[in-house]
Amino acid sequence: MSKASDIIAPTLPIHIGIIMDGNGRWAQSRNQVRTAGHEEGLKRAKEIAKVASDMGIKYLTLYAFSTENWKRTKQEVGFLMNLIHTHLKQELDFYRENQIRVRLLGDKTGLTKEIQNDINEAEFDTKNFTGLTVCLAINYGGRDEIVRSVKNIISEKVEEKFITEDIISKHFDIPELPNADMIIRTGGEKRLSNFLMWHSAYAELFFSDTLWPDYYAEEFINTVEEYKKRSRRFGAVTT
Numbered sequence: 134m135s136k137a138s139d140i141i142a143p144t145l146p147i148h149i150g151i152i153m154d155g156n157g158r159w160a161q162s163r164n165q166v167r168t169a170g171h172e173e174g175l176k177r178a179k180e181i182a183k184v185a186s187d188m189g190i191k192y193l194t195l196y197a198f199s200t201e202n203w204k205r206t207k208q209e210v211g212f213l214m215n216l217i218h219t220h221l222k223q224e225l226d227f228y229r230e231n232q233i234r235v236r237l238l239g240d241k242t243g244l245t246k247e248i249q250n251d252i253n254e255a256e257f258d259t260k261n262f263t264g265l266t267v268c269l270a271i272n273y274g275g276r277d278e279i280v281r282s283v284k285n286i287i288s289e290k291v292e293e294k295f296i297t298e299d300i301i302s303k304h305f306d307i308p309e310l311p312n313a314d315m316i317i318r319t320g321g322e323k324r325l326s327n328f329l330m331w332h333s334a335y336a337e338l339f340f341s342d343t344l345w346p347d348y349y350a351e352e353f354i355n356t357v358e359e360y361k362k363r364s365r366r367f368g369a370v371t372t
Contacts (some may be wrong), residue, residue: 144361146314148192150329150336153178155344156372162344166210175220179227184350186231186265188357194238196328200274214248217271222249225258229346234262238306239273240281268307275330276311278305302331307330312336315360317353319345320360337363 153174160170178195185193198213205213228235235255244252252271282304286296302308311338313329321342325333341348341355345346 142196146360148311148313150194150313152196152318152328153345159344159346177348179351182267190265198271200277203329209284210348218248218251221255232264234259234266236307238267238268238270242273267278274327319348321345327346
């Protein structure tokens with residue numbers, strides 16, 4: 134069995150993004166309501182964040198609620214929003230103990246004032262931590278982030294000749310967030326679902342059939358080890 138301490142720091146990915154898919158199906162396979170899967174999935178998110186922190190990963194982005202998830206039933210959306218609120222309130226000690234910084238990735242204006250306040254509190258309380266940064270993608274869509282960036286550039290009346298990739302990325306939700314080195318998707322589906330569309334241009338992709346609530350630390354560590362074996366050329370040719 135692999136251990137977090139077995140991963141050699143210089144070969145680590147800097148930024149890992151995870152599409153945490155399969156909560157609802159996990160619950161339904163156990164004849165439980167879908168919301169039970171989200172509760173169990175939250176436990177895995179906390180576990181994986183702890184392991185990533187112990188490894189020395191610098192950024193972990195968790196796809197918690199997409200701009201498309203508003204299409205789900207009112208009951209499920211309400212439950213997810215309450216789960217996010219409860220998590221941000223109750224898990225601050227976890228982030229403090231592990232020196233994990235919390236950041237929001239997504240359109241904050243589309244969230245309730247209560248959740249906005251929760252996010253502001255978590256970001257402020259953890260702002261000086263220099264270990265792992267957990268980016269919670271809430272009300273997030275990769276295309277939406279790019280559109281909002283362009284709108285901000287237009288509002289600032291930036292001249293066309295000055296518009297570069299760097300200018301666009303500087304107007305993202307977290308300007309300093311580096312490109313993703315690896316994207317993990319659980320649940321058996323093989324698509325990005327509008328996740329980190331800009332940041333994942335050269336990310337290594339890993340797809341697992343495991344439903345998210347069953348995605349334990351060992352599989353995460355093994356996936357990081359698999360990443361170490363990949364040859365990343367970024368469009369170049371190795372000789």
